[in-house]
Amino acid sequence: MNMPAQDPIRLAIAEAVQQVHDTTPMAPSFTNFVTINLVANAQLACGGSAAMSFLSNEFSAVAALAKAAYINVGTLMPSYPDALRAITADLKESGKPWVLDPVAAGLGATRTNILMDMRHNPPTIVRGNASEIIALASMWGLIEGSSSNGPEGVESADDVQSAIEPARLLARFLAQHSPDGKAAVAVSGETDLVTDGTRTFRLPGGSPLMTKITGAGCSLGGVTAVYLCVAEPLIAALAASALYNVAAECAVRTLTSYTKVNPDTVALGPGTFQPAFLDALAAATPEQVASATLLEDK
Numbered sequence: 367m368n369m370p371a372q373d374p375i376r377l378a379i380a381e382a383v384q385q386v387h388d389t390t391p392m393a394p395s396f397t398n399f400v401t402i403n404l405v406a407n408a409q410l411a412c413g414g415s416a417a418m419s420f421l422s423n424e425f426s427a428v429a430a431l432a433k434a435a436y437i438n439v440g441t442l443m444p445s446y447p448d449a450l451r452a453i454t455a456d457l458k459e460s461g462k463p464w465v466l467d468p469v470a471a472g473l474g475a476t477r478t479n480i481l482m483d484m485r486h487n488p489p490t491i492v493r494g495n496a497s498e499i500i501a502l503a504s505m506w507g508l509i510e511g512s513s514s515n516g517p518e519g520v521e522s523a524d525d526v527q528s529a530i531e532p533a534r535l536l537a538r539f540l541a542q543h544s545p546d547g548k549a550a551v552a553v554s555g556e557t558d559l560v561t562d563g564t565r566t567f568r569l570p571g572g573s574p575l576m577t578k579i580t581g582a583g584c585s586l587g588g589v590t591a592v593y594l595c596v597a598e599p600l601i602a603a604l605a606a607s608a609l610y611n612v613a614a615e616c617a618v619r620t621l622t623s624y625t626k627v628n629p630d631t632v633a634l635g636p637g638t639f640q641p642a643f644l645d646a647l648a649a650a651t652p653e654q655v656a657s658a659t660l661l662e663d664k
């Protein structure tokens with residue numbers, strides 16, 4: 367059942383979106399160079415601010431000024447294992463919450479070594495597609511073996527449903543290692559799933575066009591880090607996922623109305639969708655985000 371309008375979770379989501387609009391929090395990113403521009407633009411569009419860096423000393427200096435940070439392992443370079451080891455140790459020492467997108471978890475020894483290292487200095491939120499969540503939970507020994515069909519590059523080879531238990535176990539592990547005992551895991555797909563290890567929520571909606579632009583998931587991670595600057599992990603993950611669903615639907619509506627006026631010159635495709643989606647991220651009000659469809663598993 368869709369959660370009632372006045373549920374405290376919805377009020378907290380609206381409050382987080384409003385606070386980001388009011389305070390423009392900066393969440394620095396160490397992210398892949400395929401989608402880095404969309405990550406920064408999405409962080410700006412949602413009302414936050416962005417700072418991208420690949421040097422450990424520079425990243426840690428910027429992170430010291432921020433309330434939360436974002437790490438994404440989508441593309442790797444030889445210097446990254448050492449840099450990420452130093453960065454995650456600094457984040458742990460300063461007690462700074464951060465979001466991990468374990469892009470393509472399970473693919474290649476370097477990525478596996480980096481993600482295995484992170485078990486010792488874990489994030490506050492993990493956001494990934496189903497295959498990535500299953501792979502990370504398996505790698506960290508939280509589930510036996512791996513029921514995953516992946517990894518299949520950066521795309522998911524599994525459905526969200528199959529990642530529920532791995533997501534819950536991962537969230538509990540993160541919470542045990544979090545300074546305030548709070549953490550969350552977000553699994554994206556046709557219906558997103560967000561859990562803090564105790565409560566589990568589903569967020570249907572959005573648009574299949576999200577799978578036709580690169581960086582939808584990466585930028586969702588960056589926006590989650592912006593919300594983590596102002597809210598606890600569960601609320602940050604829910605707010606980002608709700609915003610993405612509302613904005614994707616709004617972008618489709620906008621483009622559909624343009625194609626009706628101008629069917630020969632406007633197409634509803636990935637190229638026009640991405641800028642329309644950024645516009646919709648910027649236009650979404652706290653009330654609209656908090657009104658997204660939100661179901662709780664009981």
Ligand SMILES: Nc1ncnc2c1ncn2[C@@H]1O[C@H](COP(=O)(O)OP(=O)(O)O)[C@@H](O)[C@H]1O
Pocket residue numbers: 494495520521522554555556557558571572573574575576577581582583584586607610611
């Ligand atoms: N079939 C779909 N229908 C609607 N929204 C989707 C669909 N697939 C993914 N999304 C949305 O796209 C965004 C990125 O998710 P996803 O594509 O799973 O991440 P990734 O790019 O990391 O694999 C999320 O906001 C998710 O809700």
Ligand SMILES: Cc1ncsc1CCOP(=O)(O)O
Pocket residue numbers: 398400401440441469520579580581582583584585
């Ligand atoms: C295509 C690609 N290759 C390495 S990282 C990357 C981007 C993945 O972005 P997303 O997971 O958001 O689709």
Ligand SMILES: [Mg+2]
Pocket residue numbers: 469494495520583584
């Ligand atoms: Mg991804």
